[in-house]
Amino acid sequence: ERVWQWRSESGSAIINQLKRLGASCDWDRERFTMDEGLSKAVRTVFVQLYREGLIYQGNYIINWCPRCRTALSDLEVEHEELDGHLYHIRYPLVGQEGPIIVATTRPETMLGDTAVAIHPEDERYKELKAVSVLLPLMNREIPIIRDDYVDMSFGTGGLKVTPAHDPNDFEIGKRHNLPEIKVIDDDGRMNENAGSFQGLDRFECRKAVVEALRQKNLLVKIEDHKHGVGHCYRCKSVVEPNLSQQWFVKVGPLAEKALEAVKTGETKIIPETWEKTYFDWMENIRDWCISRQIWWGHRIPAWTCEACGELVVAMEAPDTCPECGSRKLTQETDVLDTWFSSALWPFSTMGWPDETPLLKSFYPTAALVTGFDILFFWVARMMMMGLHFMEDVPFKDVYIHALVRDENGQKMSKSKGNVIDPLHTIDQYGTDAFRFTLAAFAAQGRDIKMSEQRVEGYRHFINKLWNAARFSFMHLTEAMPDPDAANLSLPDRWILSRLRDTVENVRSALDRYHFNDAAGALYRFVWHELCDWYLEIIKPTLYNESDPAAKRSTLGVLERVLKETLLLLHPFIPFVTEEIWEKLPGADGYIMRGEFPLNGTPDPLLNRDEAAETEMTRIMDVITGIRNIRGEMNLAPSLELKALVHSPEAAVRSSLETHRDLIINIARLKSLTVTEPGPKPESAATTVIPDATVFVPLEGILDIEKETARLEKELGKLDGELVKLTKKLSNQDYLGKAPADVVQKTKDKHAELTEKQRKIQGQLERVRALKASA
């Protein structure tokens, strides 16, 4: 309720909602009350700015919506390129033959013309003697003025001047002391100044004026003309520039400070590209029209004395006029632009103008996360007001997130009706899946086209996490103490090292606001390292009751890894992680109150372990190699294979020996034999990994064609890579100019691939020989 009342713009939303609920909406403004505290802040700001001369009232051309009957700020006007017409009209000279021809897209405004302007240096009008023209249809004599605003290259160089209905003409009018004749009233109808056209709607009037001109032969031609037409952001009707009295904020001095704060880096805008947009806008900012002729909103705290006309701006309604003592004072009926009060949000919601503890703690804040579409409406104005009234920036970082667009890349909006309801997506795929998707999509500087398939993919991820937790709880029936870091198995050391790396990646990504990187790192870790490898690897240990010490140690690691992973995931997957956390034996309290991993306290378990990663990677290579053979050779998973590994390295052999059971289990082997390189098995499929060759003997069932094709394919890939590497290494410039470590890396890679190539070549020859002998 507070929020709704607070954002006065939402008044229309409230009414619409009530109408949908069947309520009648004959409320008057008196019944619509503002939150007292917020209202006080708004009045305080208004009064202070007024006293400093930064708020003034004046007659200006503003954007006016005839349907909503209210002024609009520049930002509330949406420009749309439309096919219109350019009407060329003859204005007969007075006291001289001939006309001046002017062009306009809005002929109905000619009824309010008070001059015709030409450029002072326009050669075409050098001989012009006449000082005025006779305004057609109105038969009013209006002066010819010279003003260098006129663009000589446009049309005939003659410009009709309508100060009451065009912002530029208004400026010209001021320079030349022209009268301002309003011909269109606030409803968009022609008023009494429009002569015989009075009462016509502005668009009907356009037709009528054109027809009248045509009959008098004053219409030269009508051209097709594309031009931007302003529309009301709320009701979409064409906006009319209109002369009226409004309240303005003089933003110059405020904008200067707001500009400076970003230039000096006191407030950073992320991604940086938006800073340029911010600068452009702040440097060209115009005074801000803050009065609105609607009833919902903060009423402007200004009173006019009916007796003497004195204007009083004050916190509370004055009893008497300070000038003449009259008691007849009427309050301004206009209310403030919703963004005026929104601009005060960082401090008005904290109890300002009182020096509350809340205000002390939360001003300024660390970061504001928002969409670019609100950068000017809100962010820039919070900056201006914050710097002015709090003398400090309201926030240190402004993170501009991506905007979710529809499948056509269009911005979603209620009025366009292309909104994808998040609740619908949530119903279908779950809140966590939806949230994770948004994080995964949130690459910087780019908008998001919502893709249901991506959401579905991440729903699978949530499900995977849930199942991994279920598996863990089958074994984790009680809280486990942290295991001895010095006495861990290789897979334990490996997963902890990978976890450590993931924590660092996630932390760094979050620090840089790269949410997609953080989500991606977690996705890979959970699915492809934790689930695909670690959980599979530890199954024998968990099911085997003969070594309780090893089981306890592994369970301890599992619990820690799961716990840390949940903590990392929680900001992305709040609900499911909380649910799992609750079931985790070793955790108490809510996960949302847990500490994010690596919070400064040293942790003996959470360390990078390069040796473990290298060793584990080799074991995984062996397994993947065997799986590849099985897959490519179309061997049924149920077929139990034998495997031989040849390696010249004692350390490699010893490592593989130690983890023989692991490999046998994961690769679904009958046996694994590790030896020094020696006689090769007769009929076998082969895979080559660094420092070792894996043979899968397939006595009697080796498909020679398939194995030949498999090896040839592998060789083809190698050849391609080797050609590139060889070319590089034979380039003297490369050897001379590239950094030594890069060259060394290339050499190592070349050596490794050459060796691999040699081995595969040898194996290919053996297979071919086998074929020949068969």
Place this chain on the structure above:
RNA sequence: GGGCGGGUAGCUCAGUUGGGAGAGCAUCGGCCUUACAAGCCGAGGGUCACAGGUUCAAGCCCUGUUCCGCCCACCA
């Protein structure tokens, strides 16, 4: 008219300081293997929009062209 962003696998998109082109989905082949068929294992697929330039080396830097999207603007 000005400014900004983008064109990378069939689709949606990553690619941080220039040195091995990636993910998810989709596709193809094989699997109900004791957490998960919303799953597991394996595989195929790209002249990084186009044309130049800088560099030993360009998806990445520079110039131009082209297509798409967005924002801003008072040329009547």
